[in-house]
Amino acid sequence: MSVQEQGRRAKAASAVLATATRAAKDAALRAMADALVRRTPEILAANEGDLAAGRDAGMSAALLDRLSLNEYRLEGMAGGLRKVADLPDPVGEVVRGSTLPNGLELRQVRVPLGVVGIVYEARPNVTADAAGLCLKAGNAVLLRGSSSAARSNAAIVAVLRDALDGAGLPADAVQLVDASSRDSVKELMRARGLVDVLIPRGGASLIRSVVEESTVPVIETGVGNCHVYVDADADLDMALEILLNAKTSRPSVCNATESLLVHRAVAEPFLARALPALRDAGVTVHGDADVVEVGDRRGVTVIPATDEDFDTEYLSLDLSAAIVSSLDAAVAHIARFGSGHTEAIVTHSLPAAREFTARVDAAAVMVNASTRFTDGEEFGFGAEIGISTQKLHARGPMGLPELTSTKYVVTGTGQVR
C-alpha cells in the first residue's frame, strides 16, 4: 500500500479517535498490552528473523542487542502501554477560557493533532511506545522503523492492530510504513494534508535530512551536545559527582554531557581531581591548550581538542573540555557549540545561577544537577515521545500534551460583528 493511501486511512481513523472517550482509549491500550504478552512467541519468532539477518549482515553486538527482544522486554513494552493508560487524557482539557464583553463564551480546548508520523531507528520497543502515546492523545500514527527491525515491527504492529480492532477502535490508527526503501520516508515527508506532524527519532543525519526536505511540519528531536560548566563558586565535590554522572551513567543518550567548561579560578584544583577520575572511569578527554597543560602537569593524557571536538555529540566515553575566563565566556562557548538540548551550571552563587539560566538558550538549563535529568519520566510526565530541541510547539521532553493541538470553541446567542 502506498504511503498516501496509508495516510488517507490514518486520517479517517484519526477522525474516529478524535471523539473516542478516555475509557475507550484506555481499554484499547490495556488490550494492546495484554496482546503483546499473550502473543510473545510469534513476536520473538519474527525478531529471531531480524537478528539472523543482522548477524548475516555483520551487525555489531551493540546494535544486535538493541534489536533483540525477549519475554522481559515485551513485558516492559506491555507495562509501558498500561502506564500510558493510567495517565490523564490530555484531550478535552480547557487550556483557557473567558466570557467576552459581548457575551460570547470562549474556550480553548486541547484536541488531537490528527496523524503523527514517526521515523525511528533500530529499537523495536519504540513501535509500541509511540503507538501507545499517540493513541492516548487521540492521534493515528504512521510508524516508519528501520529495515533491520522490519519483521519485529510488523509482528508488533499486527498484534496492536488486532487488539485495537477487538477493542472497537479502528486498526488503521496504528500502521507500519514500508521500511524497505528510502522512498517511504520521502513520501511521508511530502504527505502534507494527510500527516500533521513528523517526528524523527534517531541520529543527527536522519533528523537533518527530515528537517531539510519535509513539507510536513517537523518536530526536531534529540541531538544533545550538552555542557557542564563548573563556575568559580562551585562546590568542587558536587561538580565532580555531577560531571561523572552526566558523562558516564549512560554515554549513548542525548542528555549525556559531551563537554566540560571550567572557570579559570577553580580550573587547577578541579581538573587535578577530575582528570584522574575521568581517566579511571574510562573517559578520554579532548582538551583545549590549557586543559592539556594541566593534564601534562598531573600526568594524565589529554588529547588536544579542535573546534570539531567542541562541535561533536560523541555519544561515547569521550569528553571535550575547556577552561573559560568567566561565566560570560562559558555562555558564549555554549551559544557557539551547544545544540539547545541541556546545559548545566554548578555554582553556589545565586547571581551566577540566575545569569546562566537567563542567558543560555536551551530546552533545559540545570543548576547543580546532572544533565541526565532532561527526560519525560524524570520530569514527571509519565512517558515521553522524544525530546524536542526546537523552539516551536514543544521544547524539551514531550509528553502527552505535546502530542495535541488546541481548538477555540466559541458559543453565542446570535452575536454578529
Add this chain to the structure above:
Amino acid sequence: MSVQEQGRRAKAASAVLATATRAAKDAALRAMADALVRRTPEILAANEGDLAAGRDAGMSAALLDRLSLNEYRLEGMAGGLRKVADLPDPVGEVVRGSTLPNGLELRQVRVPLGVVGIVYEARPNVTADAAGLCLKAGNAVLLRGSSSAARSNAAIVAVLRDALDGAGLPADAVQLVDASSRDSVKELMRARGLVDVLIPRGGASLIRSVVEESTVPVIETGVGNCHVYVDADADLDMALEILLNAKTSRPSVCNATESLLVHRAVAEPFLARALPALRDAGVTVHGDADVVEVGDRRGVTVIPATDEDFDTEYLSLDLSAAIVSSLDAAVAHIARFGSGHTEAIVTHSLPAAREFTARVDAAAVMVNASTRFTDGEEFGFGAEIGISTQKLHARGPMGLPELTSTKYVVTGTGQVR
C-alpha cells in the same frame, strides 16, 4: 547587506532582548510610537513615492488605498504600539512547575522565540504592528514587506530603529529585508539557525510557497474558506443575521464566510429569505443543483457551483451554497473543503452543537455566532500577529504568548541519576 548578515545581527540583538526588562521594552515601544507621530512628514513623503510608482504601474484603486498612509493612519500605528506596551509581558511567565521526588525544582518558563521573520504584502501598517509585537515578546524581527511599499517601509523602520537606539535597546532588533528581489524571501526561508520561525502573511500562493520551500519552521496563517452551517434546529432569523454579517461585513478578510450549508429540513424557508437578502446585499450565490432550483422557484439568480467554487476562498461578495441532508453531511463537506480556519453552526440543539464542535477540525468553531469573531482583538488578546491555520505551536489568533517558546529551568542541590 545580505539576509545572512542581517540574520546574524538579529540573533545578536535577540540575545540582548531576551533579558531586557518589561520596563525597558515598554519604554522603547512608547518611544517608537512617539517617533512615528513626530516624524510623520518624512514617512508620508516616502509613502508618496510608493504611491506615485504604484499609480505609474497602474495599481488598482483598492491596492493604492491599502498602500496609502496619512496622519490618521500613522496615529493608528502609534496607538497600536502603545497598546502593545500596555499588554502583559509573556516572557518569564511560569507555565508549569513542581518539585520532583528527588528534590529538583522544575520550572517551565516562557522565553522569546529569538528571531522572527515576517513576509507580508502591501499594507505598511504591518511593519509597525509586527515590530511592536515581536519586540514585546523579546524577539528580534526581520521584516520582508512588498516591493510596492519599499519606500514607506524603509522610512518606518528607520524611525523605529532610531527610537530603539534612543531607548537603549539594539536597533538591529528591527530590520527591513531587501524587497527588490524574490531572492531575499528564499534566503530568509533558508536561514536555519539564524531565523527561528517564519510567518508568512498574505495570499494563499505566498503562504504555499513558503510552506513548501522553507527549512526554517513556518507558521501558516490566514487562508479562510469558512462555512456557516444552518442546522435543522436553527433559529432562522439568527441564521440569516449571522450569514449576512459573516459574508458581507468585510468580505476581503480571512474570517469572512465563503460558503453556506443548509440542512434540507429548513432549506426552503431559509433560502426563500436568504437568497433575496444576499442579492440585495450585493452577494452572488454559487449554489449546488438544489440551491439553484430554489433560486429558480423564488426568482433569484443562482450560478451553478462546481467543486472549485466550494474549494475557493473568494474574499469577495461571492458565496458558495449547498443543501445537506444531515449534520453528518455538513461535517463531511467541511472536512473536504474547509481550510481549518473558522466554521460556524447555527442551532438551538445542544446535541447538534456538541457534535459539530467536537467533529469539525478547525482553529475556531462558532456556535450561534459570526465567523468574523476569530480575531485576536475580539478574543481579548489585545493584538494579533496573524491567525494560524496549522496545528503545531499555535492555532487560531496568535497573540504575544504565541510569539514565545519555553525553557525548563531545573534547580538542585547536586542531584545525579
